[in-house]
Amino acid sequence: MLALPGVVPFELAIPARIFGGAAVADDPLYDVVTCSVDGGPVQTHDDYSITVPYDASVLATADTVVIPPSHMLRAIIDSDGLIEDAVLRALKEIRPGTRLLAICTGSFVLAAAGLLDGRPAATHWAEAEQLQELFPAVQVDPVVLFIDDGDILTSAGAAAGIDLCLHVIRRDHGSAVASAAARACVVPPRRDGGQAQYVPRPIPPAQDGGTAVTRAWAAEQLGRPLSLVELAEHARMSVRTFTRRFRAETGVSPGTWLATQRLDYARQLLEDTDLTVDQIAGRTGLGTGTNLRQQLRETTGVSPTAYRRAFRT
Structure with missing residues (x-):
């Protein structure tokens, strides 16, 4: 997992909790590690920083890389959609063919790196219009909870990251393992419908x-x-x-x-x-x-x- 400045703690914790809880006969199925761009502490969206054990070079060892959302996107991606050099260098550490997951506005990071051009993508419903305007080559779907496009998967905001991670476990290891991980977190293995049910209405x-x-x-x-x-x-x-x-x-x-x-x-x-x-x-x-x-x-x-x-x- 790559923790960027302004990372949202809730979404940062989702992959570690969901993937970390996936096991068969108490044997863990995933090894989850967290890094920052330079290995230094990361200021979160809340009033505290987090210390991570790795810099971006560890991304080269990953089979799956998760990009949680940041509430400091304006410091990472400018108004023309250009991504900060340090973040782009970090993403270049990822090996070709590595599976990529973006939760919520993490989709903006992948889009700014050119990884979503011509591909479908999801993000938080409140940010979907901005994502489409900033990156017109991306096929933004503002309705779904998540999109599985093979080697790149994107999700809507917050708890939709749970849906995405459970989907990946289901894809990797089947429904029984995914359901067990969901039960351990007291969440449903699958949720009905899409984001439309969460958009504010009278x-x-x-x-x-x-x-x-x-x-x-x-x-x-x-x-x-x-x-x-x-x-x-x-x-x-x-x-x-x-x-x-x-x-x-x-x-x-x-x-x-x-x-x-x-x-x-x-x-x-x-x-x-x-x-x-x-x-x-x-x-x-x-x-x-x-x-x-x-x-x-x-x-x-x-x-x-x-x-x-x-x-x-």
Whole structure:
């Protein structure tokens, strides 16, 4: 992890806590170290500094480099998007092919180094417009919690860094290990929806209620068809009100949310069971093995067989 001046302590602590807690039979799966540009103390965003054991040369030994956010970006990246020489030299220590993770405004650092040109990226919703304006070659997505673009992964702000790190553990070692790490931190292994549910909005009338209970109920009914009318009836709302409230709370439509839940469940069953593709398709409400194969390939780029081989726990 590279701690830059003005680093936000919460996000700096996330990778060490999440990756440091990933283990099998008490054997740690990651070795997490923290460095600064020059090895000296780093002033955080809060009223204290931190001392780190390494300078940027240790980045050359890493398989994954994490860039937490800084609240002193103006001192690191100028108004033209040019990055400070010392930080650029530090980033050049990273070996080609190293996996890069940026949490929140850490995306600005990767973008300023030219590493996000032509690639999708996430950042905090409040900073997304600025990121796009400053670096027009970056494909900024202001909605998602995180983006996995292979060797470069970026996340929204604050706690979205937890989602990103758990996703990486899931990708590296499967759902069981990621879920155990999440439980140890008392956080959900996966969160629904995107950033839209966290953007400030006028508070809806209390009588509108919420859709959380219906979402929890629907997650237990994935093996059968669920219509929008049935969901609205369960929530005791009209279809129109339910749809509006659902999108306000999750950032997606009920249909999109259901499709995501079904596919996530299918991926879990591929990882954790010996069920056939057709059996998994039936159990998750995806209907046929053909549909499951198509949905999985569109989402992950691989077949169920390849996915199971890569992520089997």
